Amino acid sequence: MLVSDFDYQLPPELIAQAPVPDRSSSRMLVMSRDTGRCELRGFGDFPGYLRPGDCLVLNDTRVIPARLRGRRLPTGGQVEALVLEALSETRWACMLRPGRRMRVGERVELEGVPGRGFMVTARRAEGLCEIEFDAPGVCELLEQAGQVPLPPYIRRPPDAADRERYQTVYAAKPGAVAAPTAGLHFTREVLERIQAMGVAIARLTLHVGPGTFRPVKGERVEDHVMHEEVYELPGDAAEKVNRARDTGGRVIAVGTTSVRVLETCQDQGTGRVRSGGGRTRIFLHTPMVPRVVDGLLTNFHLPRSTLLMLVCTFSSVSHVLSAYHLAIRERCRFYSYGDCMLLLPGTGRDEG
Numbered sequence: 056m057l058v059s060d061f062d063y064q065l066p067p068e069l070i071a072q073a074p075v076p077d078r079s080s081s082r083m084l085v086m087s088r089d090t091g092r093c094e095l096r097g098f099g100d101f102p103g104y105l106r107p108g109d110c111l112v113l114n115d116t117r118v119i120p121a122r123l124r125g126r127r128l129p130t131g132g133q134v135e136a137l138v139l140e141a142l143s144e145t146r147w148a149c150m151l152r153p154g155r156r157m158r159v160g161e162r163v164e165l166e167g168v169p170g171r172g173f174m175v176t177a178r179r180a181e182g183l184c185e186i187e188f189d190a191p192g193v194c195e196l197l198e199q200a201g202q203v204p205l206p207p208y209i210r211r212p213p214d215a216a217d218r219e220r221y222q223t224v225y226a227a228k229p230g231a232v233a234a235p236t237a238g239l240h241f242t243r244e245v246l247e248r249i250q251a252m253g254v255a256i257a258r259l260t261l262h263v264g265p266g267t268f269r270p271v272k273g274e275r276v277e278d279h280v281m282h283e284e285v286y287e288l289p290g291d292a293a294e295k296v297n298r299a300r301d302t303g304g305r306v307i308a309v310g311t312t313s314v315r316v317l318e319t320c321q322d323q324g325t326g327r328v329r330s331g332g333g334r335t336r337i338f339l340h341t342p343m344v345p346r347v348v349d350g351l352l353t354n355f356h357l358p359r360s361t362l363l364m365l366v367c368t369f370s371s372v373s374h375v376l377s378a379y380h381l382a383i384r385e386r387c388r389f390y391s392y393g394d395c396m397l398l399l400p401g402t403g404r405d406e407g
Contacts, residue, residue, distance in 0.1 A: 056276045056277075056340070056341060056372075057247050057273070057274055057275060058207070058271050058273065058274060058275070058276055058279075058295050058359050059274070059359070060276075060372060061358060061359050061360070061363050061367065061372065061376075062120060062358045062359055062362055063278075063358050063376055063379055063380065063383075065383065065389060066383065067382065069386065069387065069388060069389050069393075070208050070388075070389050070390055070393075071388040071390060071391070071392035071393040071394075072210065072211060072392065073211075074216075074220045074221075074239065074392045075254055075309075075392075075393055076219075076304060077355055078224070078239060078240055078241065078242050079098050079099055079240055079241070079242050079244075079245055080097065080098070081095060081097070081098045081240050081388070081393070081394045081395055082095060082096070082097060082098070082385075082387055082388075082394040082395075083095075083096050083098045083100065083101060083240075083352075083393075083394065083395050083396070083397055084096075084191060084378060084381065084382050084385075084387065084394070084395070084396045084397070085104065085396075085397045085399065086370065086374065086375075086378045086396065086397070086398050086399075087343075087370075087398075087399065087400075088369050088370045088398050088400050088401075089370075089400060090374075090398060091305075091370065091371070091373075091374030091378070092379060092380050093331050093377075093381055094362075095381075095385055095387075098240045098394075098395060099351070101208055101240075101245070101341060101361070101397065102245065102249050102252060104323045104350075104397060104399060105249060105252060105254050106252075106254070106304070106305070107253030107254065107304075107305065108136075108251055108253065108254075108259055108303060108304035109253070109254045109255070109299060109304045109305045109306070109307055110254070110255040110256075110296050110298070110299035110303055110304055110305070110306050110307070111218055111249060111256050111296065112255055112257045112258075112259060112292070112294050112306060112307065112308045112309060112310050112313045112317065112348075113223070113225055113238060113241075113256065113257070113259075113313065113339065114233040114235040114238060114258075114259060114261050114295065114309065114310055114312045114313045114316070115224035115225055115226060115227040115256050115258045115259070115260055116228055116230055116262050117197055117222065117225075117227060117228055117229040117230065117231060117232060117261060117314075117346065118204070118221060118222055118226070118229075118231045118232065118233065118234050118263075119138070119194070119197055119201070119229050119230065119231065119232065120197050120198060120201030120202055120218070121137055121138045121139070121196070121197065121200040121201055121204045121232045121378075122135065122136070122137055122138075122201060122203070122213075123136045123138060123165055123166075123170060123175075123200060123201055124136075124165070124166045124167075124202075125163040125164055125165040126163065126164050126166070127157075127161060127162070127163055128161075128162045128163065128172075129201070131242055131365075132153075132158070134151060134152070134153075134163050135151070135152040135154075135248070135335075136150070136152075136163070136186065136397075137150040137151075137204060137232060138193075138201070138264060139232060139264060140199065140262075140285070141185070141193065141255070142185065142220070142308045144191045144193075144292065145187055145188045145189075145190070145191055145193065146176065146187050146188075147185070147186055147188070147193065147318055148179070148183055148184070148185055149177070149184055149185075149186050150182055150183060150265060151184050151186075154184065154344050154386075156184055156274065157175050157184065158366070159175050159176060159177060159178060160174065160175065160176075161174065161175045162165075162174050162175075163175075163186075163262070165196075165200055166200070167198060167199075168196065168198045168200045171188075171189065171190065171196060171200075172188075172189055173186040173188045173189060174186065174187050174189075175186060177275045178314075179204065186279070188358050189287050192279070194229070201205035201219055202358060202395055203217040203221050204232045204233065204391065205217060205221065205391075206209075206268060206391050207268060207283065208357075208387060208391075209391065209392070217280070220239070220392075221239075221391070221392075221403075222234060222239075223238035223239060223241065224241055224243050224246075225233065225238070225241070225246070225258070225325065226263075227258075228260050229261045230260075230285065230372060231263040231264075231307070232263065232264060232265055233263040233264070233265070233268070233311070233319060234263070234391065235261070235263060235269050235310040235311050235312045235313070235355055236310070236354045236391045236392075236405060237311075237352050237353045237394070237395060238310055238388075239308050239391075240333065240352075241309075250365060253294040253298060255298070255304075256295075257291070257292035257293075257295040257296055258289070259286070259287065259289065259292050259317070260285075260286060260287045261284055261285070261286040261312040261315060261316050261317075262284060262285045262286075263312055264282055264283075264284050265282075266281075266283075266284070267282070267361075267362065268357075269282060269319035269360065270360070270395060271359055271360065271364075275339055276340050276341075277340075279338065279361065280336070280338075281305050281336045281337065281338040281361065282336070283334045283336050284315075284334065284335060285316070285332075285333075285334055285336070286316045286319065286332060286333065286334070286335050287316075287331075287332035288304075288316055288320045288328060288330050288331055289330060289331065290330040293320070293328045293330040296317065296327075296328050296347065297327045297328060297349075298397055300326055300327060301327075301389065303401075305349040305350055305352040305400070306348050306349050307331075307348075307349065307351070307352065307378060307390055308311055308350070308351050308352070309352050309353070309389025310351075310353055310364045311351075311353055311362050311366070314315065314339065314365060315335060315339065315365070316335070317345075317347040317348055318337060318339060318345060318346065318347055318348070318362075319335040319337045321346050321347050321349075321395045324346055325345055325346075326346050327347075328347055329336060329406045338364075339365045339367050340361070340364040340365065340367070341364070341367050341368055341372060343368050344368055344369075345368055345369060348369075348397075350369075350397065350398060350399040350400065351366065351369055351397070352392065352395055352396070352397050353366055353388075353395065353396055354391065354393055354394070354395050354396070355379065355382060355387065355389040355390060355393055355394065355395075355396060356390070357360060363375075366396075366398070369398045370398060378396065380404070382394070382396070382404075
């Protein structure tokens with residue numbers, strides 16, 4: 056397929072720049088995977104689309120305050136570092152701006168923490184660098200001096216509220232530089248209500264990397280090379296997913312990241328999963344179809360993005376883009392801090 060098949064026009068004013076005051080007050084567009092039929096509801100109705108015996112799968116990654124600012128020594132030029140992954144106690148992979156002008160051996164002094172800084176120690180492919188901090192305790196340093204790495208389409212600096220709101224209420228394992236945004240709509244009360252219905256809640260981890268915002272280059276979808284991300288599917292989560300499939304329940308993934316982990320861990324096309332961890336480059340696009348996941352809760356995604364391509368594996372491209380056009384007409388809020396979409400087999404609520 057062509058990348059242009061996944062294009063649509065979005066009025067810029069529909070890109071959400073801040074979260075709604077109450078997490079669970081977002082709107083939710085519900086679409087039948089089979090027919091494309093849509094209805095616009097509130098996220099508060101989400102539990103009503105679940106059944107006892109279903110398994111709801113959450114990504115419990117935690118966003119780290121990964122953006123650091125500093126000055127090059129001795130010139131004083133400004134530097135921005137997006138810290139991505141620990142390679143040792145003091146050595147980290149990162150992206151630097153201005154990356155092309157930074158040389159191996161160059162030092163940076165961080166803003167707001169006098170005497171702390173790092174040295175550029177290596178350059179990698181895809182614009183990545185390795186840096187060596189001058190002391191251990193980097194996670195504590197990030198908490199002290201780092202900023203929340205809001206997506207590039209949010210055109211404002213992060214504020215204190217983003218530390219909480221650009222994070223799911225069930226975030227547990229630090230390592231992401233972008234939030235699994237479908238989970239931002241949940242409150243603890245909603246999760247307790249779902250669990251009380253007899254729905255199993257499984258937690259896995261995929262640390263979302265900066266590649267989630269990287270545009271797809273080239274004309275053919277099949278030619279795109281997916282970015283690599285660290286994941287873990289614990290044994291108890293795999294057991295809950297398999298039990299739901301064995302007993303006639305549905306597996307409902309919260310977010311494209313949860314889908315990627317489950318489909319990475321599928322057991323030879325059986326629809327069951329094996330626990331495990333590692334790195335995944337899985338790229339789900341039509342004409343592929345999910346083998347483990349039955350339903351998907353997800354936010355609205357950028358045109359031509361791998362995330363939108365993944366969503367289209369749950370239905371036809373025409374159904375999904377028709378739903379997006381409806382969301383635009385209804386003035387839904389798009390992207391990370393926006394509204395959400397629920398794709399289910401059958402006709403939706405009347406089968407839930």
